[in-house]
Amino acid sequence: MxxxxxxxxDDEREVLDSVIQDLDCFEEYFLLEAAESVQEAKQLIDECNQQDIKLALIVCDHIMPDQTGIQFLIELNEQPDTAATRKLLLTGQAGLEDTVEAVNHSSLDFYIAKPWRGDELRQAVKQQLTTYIIDNEQDLIPWAAALDTEKIFEAVAQNRINYGE
Incomplete structure (x- = not known):
């Protein structure tokens, strides 16, 4: 699955390790990867695309050496393979202007300020993944255990109404 x-x-390894630890509850259903730079992230995305693994969610810092997180999210939003990806900015340093730019380019689905609480991050990720799966997966029932069960079953019911299943 x-x-x-x-x-x-995130370019800070300790932050990245902490985020991965907070999200390891999703590993049974999703491939969970970490990248310390935009360049490394692009390589991981390319490798996954070659294996037909879709980028469902990106959790990205803003201030990084090569390219800002917001620039990267805008770039991902403009590419056909990653346009549907849910994009979460996790940062303490994105200013209002940067955040508005990301929102205006439809490149940001959720924003969490650092320092974050693990339960807050997990809940935001769960909601973003639920939206992604409902929009991109036909067989929703297997996802009910890992994601927002109520929203998954509502989508299943809606699909039955729409498609007369």
Missing amino acids: NKYLILCV
């Missing part, structure tokens, strides 16, 4: 990727990008 791991045909979907959760990618966490």
Whole structure:
């Protein structure tokens, strides 16, 4: 079932390790990867695409050496393979102007300020992944155990109404 990727990008290894630890509860259903730079993230995305693993969610820091997180999210939003990816910015340093730019380019689905609480991050990720799976997966029932059960079953019921199943 791991045909979907959760990618966490932050240039600070300790932060990245903490995010991965907070999200390891999703590893049974999703491939969970970490990248310390935008360049490394792009390589991981390319490798996963070659294996037909779709980027479901990216959790990205803003201030990084090569390219800002917001620039990267905008870039991902403009590419056909990653346009549907849910994009979460996890940062303490994105200013209002940067955040508005990301929102205006439809490149940001959720924002969490550092320092974050693990339960808050897990809940936001769960909601973003639920939205992604409902929009991109036909067989929703197997996802009910890992994601927002109520929303999954509502989508199943809606699909039955829409498609007369």
